[in-house]
Amino acid sequence: MAFSSVTMGKNCPNCFGYPLSIFFIVINEFCERFSYYGMRAVLVLYFKYFLRWDDNFSTAIYHTFVALCYLTPILGALIADSWLGKFKTIVSLSIVYTIGQAVMAVSSINDMTDQNRDVALYIALSMTGLILIALGTGGIKPCVSAFGGDQFEEHQEKQRSRFFSIFYLSINAGSLISTIITPILRAQECGIHSRQQCYPLAFGVPAALMAVSLVVFIAGSGMYKKVQPQGNIMVRVCKCIGFAIKNRFRHRSKEYPKREHWLDWASEKYDKRLIAQTKMVLKVLFLYIPLPMFWALFDQQGSRWTLQATTMDGDFGAMQIQPDQMQTVNPILIIIMVPVVDAVIYPLIQKCKINFTPLRRITVGMFLAGLAFVAAALLQVQIDKTLPVFPAAGQAQIKIINLGDSNANVTFLPNLQNVTVLPMESTGYRMFESSQLKSVMVNFGSESRSENIDSISSNTHTVTIKNAAAGIVSSLRSDNFTSKPEEGKNLVRFVNNLPQTVNITMGDTTFGILEETSISNYSPFSGGRTYDIVITAGSTNCKPTSEKLGYGGAYTIVINECSGDVTQLRYIEDIQPNTVHMAWQIPQYFILTCGEVVFSVTGLEFSYSQAPSNMKSVLQAGWLLTVAVGNIIVLIVAGASKLSEQWAEYVLFAALLFAVCIIFAVMAYFYTYTDPNEVEAQLDEEEKKKQIKQDPDLHGKESEAVSQM
Known part of the structure; x- marks a missing residue:
């Protein structure tokens, strides 16, 4: 490389034999990867719980974003090699990246319960932020590592190799730490108009780290060796391929002799060396065709597998694991398993x-x-077994809670079904056709009472009954269940079984005043915790501590006694909490990480070994493109399959990958390994012989030069 093509920093100090400039690059990469993976870790939950999109649409937007992140590296490489150079490209696109992260943080400040919020505006802000992030992270992806390699002299090959190891470690460290921290930040409660999951903080910290990344990178500017843009080899390869195709169809008549390879039709314009190198590249790119299917499965860790974790129990004893924190299993296993x-x-x-x-x-x-x-499908089957059945259209559910001290005979009208409810007991939710549940007749001995049911306004109901001194007392409450509580939270309500009104507070939530047999509304509470309860009955205050709540359940707490230091509470599970533990996801993460180690690391090494010396960036771009296509496959398969069961979708993806795996195995069987260095040396030798043949004196001049050395 000519010295004129390189801009040297004013000072190029060394530290332990390494250019000091690379430490700025490593810190920059750590902060950038923290920013990207931290934001991405909580992204699908942001879509589902903040923007209120369903699982399928959340998954679709998530994979569209990831696909964009792996399509834009081609754009970044073109800008860097053909126009701005690596340094200016990294700085420019990092500014775009930082703005995108800041926009994401701003878009999540208000919550959906704010009636004054323009939902369309905030969705537009979110999408704008994601597009800017995709441009930024994808655009700098092919530039940063190569820019770090540029900082070394030719004699520092050993240091350059170690730099790439340190660089890869900084990527995994940033990913691991951010995937632990940002879900914790998300789980905090904050908000302006109401309390909510703290997405502004979960997005704001990655935005701040991206700003730090930019500042650190610019701070080292005076020390960098900056290679000026020399033209993009990808452009030359594409032009060579295009000319070969065009020339082949232009000369389709039989008078033109056949060529050994269709790329040889480019020989009229391009030299033999470029054509041979392009052949080697296309040979590897052809093998890449089946590879996107692997990434279609791999990148669902951040979408489908994270959503699966929201229906599971995250209680690990000493700590509570958030669903999006399960993604940390992959980088932890990578660090362990690669060596x-x-x-x-x-x-x-x-x-x-x-x-x-x-x-x-x-x-x-x-x-x-x-x-x-x-494995994910088998786990999903077990999760589905624990999920409650909610009424469909035209159906209704009802639960009876007997607060009295004698048996109650309950008849559902006009269905005429009968059930006996024991004292201080309750039925489970009983399913009826809406037309078969119009009222409930309650009998305590000779006394009876009827409670009308309105199945039009609600299809899930709870009726409390009690044989009080003044006769039968009952209370009806519409539950309005349509699904399990979201984000692993619990729903809690209270029933007053005392002969006087009570005032109830649990944690920071006030349930208000309840009359005898009255049922409060449900309020959400975080899972895996206990809460202080304050019950005020007349002049008596009772302060029990709640039982430890699970994840994703709904509870009715019946207050049976509150006098002095005595408090009797009875817990009724309206919806069973998540009972399948998140630890059961570890086997599928382990198997997938094993696959990643032998697939991804080997794929990069194979591509590097089979690529010509000046076209390794072309295959790097092709490798990143397989990731983008894999995420597009998720969109296509998930959208076209229309499978109602999640386990069936997992099986479908597994079956598709097994089929593609067989195809790839056949392609690999017929692949012939080549040594690009030998091919290029042979081409150089042929070119040398050709020049000697054209100029016989050239051989004599070379021999004379050798003898004088």
Whole structure:
């Protein structure tokens, strides 16, 4: 490389043999990856619980965003190599990136319960923020690592290799730490008009880290070696391919001799070396065709698997795990497994004399990803067994709570079904057709009372009954259940079984005054916690502590006694809390991470080894493109399948990957490995012989020059 093509910093100090400038680049990468993965960790929950989109639409937008993040690296590479250079491209797109993160933080400040909020405006802000982030993170992706490599001299090959290891470590460290922290920030409560999950903080901290990343990178400007743009090899490759296709169809007549390869039709305009290099690149890119299916499954960790975790129990004893924190299992396992696989597994396979070639490793990685989704499907089946059945259109549910001290005989009219409810007991929710549930007749011995049911305004009801001294007392409450409580929260309500009115507070929530047998409205409470309860009955205050709540349940707490230090509370589960533990997701994460180690790491190494020296960036862009296409596949499959059961969708994705895995195995069987260095050396030798043939004196001049050395 000519010195004129490189701008040197005024001072290029070294630290432990490394250019000091690379430390600015490593810190920049750590902060940027913290910003990206931190924001992405909570993104699908932001869509579902803040913007109130359903699971399918939330998943679709999530994968559209990820696809954009892996399409824009091509744009970033073109800008850097053909126009601005790496440094200016990183700075410019980092500014765009920071603005995008800030817009996301602003878009989540108000909550959906604010009636003055313009929902369309805030959705537009969110989408604008995501587009800017995709442009920023994708645009700088191909530039930062290459810019770091540019800082080393030719004799610092060992230091350059170690730099890339440190660089990769900073990526995983940023990802791991942010995926732990941002879900904790999200779980905090904040808000202007009402209390809500604190998405402004969960997005604001990544925005701040991106700003820090930009400042740190600019701070090292005077030390950087800045290579000026030399033209993009991807553009030359595309032009060569385009000319070959155009020239081939232009000369379709038989008078033109056939070429050994269709790319040879570009020989009229492009040199033999570029054509040979393009052939090698296309040979590898052809193998890339089945690979997007792996990423279609892999990137669902942040969408479907995170949504699956919201229906599970996150109580790990000493700590409560948020659903989006389960994504940390992947980077933790990566840090553990990469050295184990390299130092233990591969040597053992080699000792067993098994030829575990790179393409065979990739095939195994795809197969393991399919198995991970089979495991996810089996887990989903177990989760579905614990989910309650809610009334569909034309159906109604009713629960009876007997607060009295004798048996109650209950008849549902006009259905005429009868049920006996024991003292201080309750029925589960009983399902009826709406036309078969118009009223409830309650009998305590010879006394009876009727309670009319309005199935038009609500389809889920609770009736409390009691044989008081003044006769039968009853109270009807519409429950309005349509699904389990969201985000692993619990719904809690109280029933007053005391002969006087009571005032109830639980935690920071006031339930107000309840008459005898009255039922309060439900209020949400975070899972895995206990809360202080204050019951005021006349001049008596009772202050019991609630039982530890689970995740995703609904509870009715009956107040049976409140006198002095004696408080009797009875808990009724209206909706069973999540009973399948999040730890059961670890096997599917483990299998998928095993697949990632043998697929992703091997794929990058294989691409590097099979690429010509000046076209490694082309294959890097092609590799990133497979990730983008994989996320597009999720959109297509999930949208076209119309499967109502989530476990069935997991099985569908697994089946598709198994089929693609077989196709790739066949393609790999017929692939012939090449050594680009040997091919290029052979081309150089042929070119040299050609020049000698054209100028016989050239050989003599070379021999003379050698003898004088």
